Amino acid sequence: MILDLSVGVAGAFCARMLQQIGNEAVRVAPEDSDTDTAMAWANSGKRLIDRDPATVDGLEWIRQHLTEMDCLVEDRGPGGLEALGLTEAALREATPGLVLVRISEFGQTGPLAGNAGSELVNLAAGGMLFLTGTWDRPPVQLAPYQAQLTAGLLAALAAAAALLAGDSREGVTVDLSKQEAVLALINPALSEYAYSGTIPARDGTVAAMARIEQAKDTFVYAGPGAAANADYQRYSTFLGIPEFAEARFATAEGRMDNWQEHQRLLQPKLRERTAQEWTEAAAEHRLTFGLAQTSLDLLDCPVLNERGFFEKMDMPRTKIATGTARAPRGPYLVNGERPGVTNAEPGETR
């Protein structure tokens, strides 16, 4: 059993992912504490104990049920658990094999432990922000909650591995810093500097190949493959741009040297067909185009719907909205089925 005492998305999502792989989770929190869609989604399917852990009532419930728990997840920062009256020593005395997951902005130790954080600050501290954006604008953040969800996911991995070790171990504490979770996303930039001395930056004035471009209707990722070995002969034939077969476009360096010409040839061509038409035609030519979709488009995607990606989700106790919505059920299929955290039916087409 997973005991979830989280107050933020990272901790709540960690517990959700532990449910997703087959563990039961119980959450101790006031019933109306889901204040946004992220918390509502991350907490769906958990058994809720409607008590505030910061009250005598809440603490009493936790203490009474500690022995039933295999894992406790919290994201209150250094000292946060202790402020509730729960020390690690006391937890271990009650449940010697407990896997304690502590998620924080900068970790439980180190000179910056205890510093404040936010989604934007996590991305900045972990090196992702510096790499994202265009050269003529300041660095820019990712889609909402990416640092929180990544931290929660990696914390779940840490906990699941420890739980698997089971009887062969004593209790263990996972110390997950959101800064280090973000760092795990940018390893190539770190090692590039360490080995070669170059400091990677965000998008420059030129590129090695197409980025996301405007098609006739919406956007399409029009990349022909990996930058280093993109086959511009095939790309040329497919697009009907004979110039792309010339030697000047054959290498990444050549395309950057001739970037303005590259875009002058490519951009009007891409506007001739819809994003969907380009993507389907490219797939037949084994080119790695990608349809650029919004979060709303995904709800109508026939492939996601066919593979049971969505489930209906009742939102009776959130402040955001009430009624039934649809949300992602699980990230993968197991034996052809999609494990979720609720007994909800698969979602119908919106």
Place this chain on the structure above:
Amino acid sequence: MNAAGTAPGGPFLPLAGVIVLAWEQAVALPMATRLLADLGAVIIRLEAHTRGVRRARHLVNDLAHNKTGLAVDLRQEAGQALVRALAARVDVVCENFTPRVKRQFGLTYERLREDRPDLIMLSLNGYGQTGPWSERPTYGPGIESASGQALSMGYDGAAPIRPGTIVYGDNISGFYAALAIVGALQRRKRTGAGSYIDLAMYEANAFHLGPSILRSSLTGQAEPRRGNSDPDALVQGVFASAGTEAWVAVTVQPQQAAALATVLGMKEQSPAAAVLHDALAAWAAARTSDEAAQRLQEAGIAASQVMHAKDLLLSPHLQARGAFTAIEHEQPVNGYRAHPHQGLPFAYAGHARPPLREAPAVGQDSRSVLQQILRLDSSEIDALIASGVVGETGAVVTTSPPNTTPVELPVSIAKRLERRLIAGYDSDPGAALGLDQR
């Protein structure tokens, strides 16, 4: 750079004893199995010795450290049989090839399960093993576009962009794959049953957008591209600070108006958000990003220097936490015996981070894998190598960036700086990082 973190205890390796056969390429699955390797699993990295793949040493050390290298020619039936025999003797098989390639080599789940009914197998590809898009070739950038990630970020009103590392979609998929495998091991331990995991990068990245999709379902609106704003913050932004390419990221909560005004030296007690924003921008521009972040943090306001690769590797905080571990090379690379890498992206309190062993060359450990797992003797292995079914060390070596210690900047570096493709360059990064040159 410490070799194994700063904690007193030895590393905690919860997956010790687990053996994974990883028929892997590119980034997504190698990221997953690298995490499992750092958690103590033995990862047999299956590659072909017949393809002349050249890879940058720093990237292969990121993704294949702590792994064991096996090379088999799957175009030969004997190679396929060998891999099937191995699959029956390991705990987990995983692969990231298209369904067509698996069928071609007789390495489908159905086939492998015949010899191992409780097999755990994970298949990772772009759009899943079933459905109309299952054979579509893809890389991370295409997935970031399709999954909604790219259009849910970026500058309001400007052309769409992508997450700023070329491997974002791969890494997210890899993290989910690692958890899925550990989950399947838990299930087998509990029930005795194996399982087949079908992980589409498209779905993993769309799942990672769950809150936005739920919101879209409720509102009928797509997640907007909202720059650096946060609707719940009083003030949030990335502010230029003293120096070039120097920035500080700040989030001020609604209840922190007075605290921010005090830091900024404003006399007004509760200034409007727009006034605070402009004052913060002017204040940040007059000091270093590090100093600005520190002053704001002292007032309890979330702030950080926007860290780049060099800042991160030199961070006293990350070093104190043992976040980086040196990988030692057999021969010096670019003049240095070891280079720092991130190992496990979390710590088990009281335990050092696990040591990191250099990525194997293709087929480096073929002999020992065949000896220890299939119990083949030397003459049988010699015959497999002689027939080209199995490859061993030396068939393909990894490459590393050129060993340059230039007096003047190489043209390509100067060009990259001019084109803003890189933010800076040190000709001797090892000296800047204080690496051991022995």
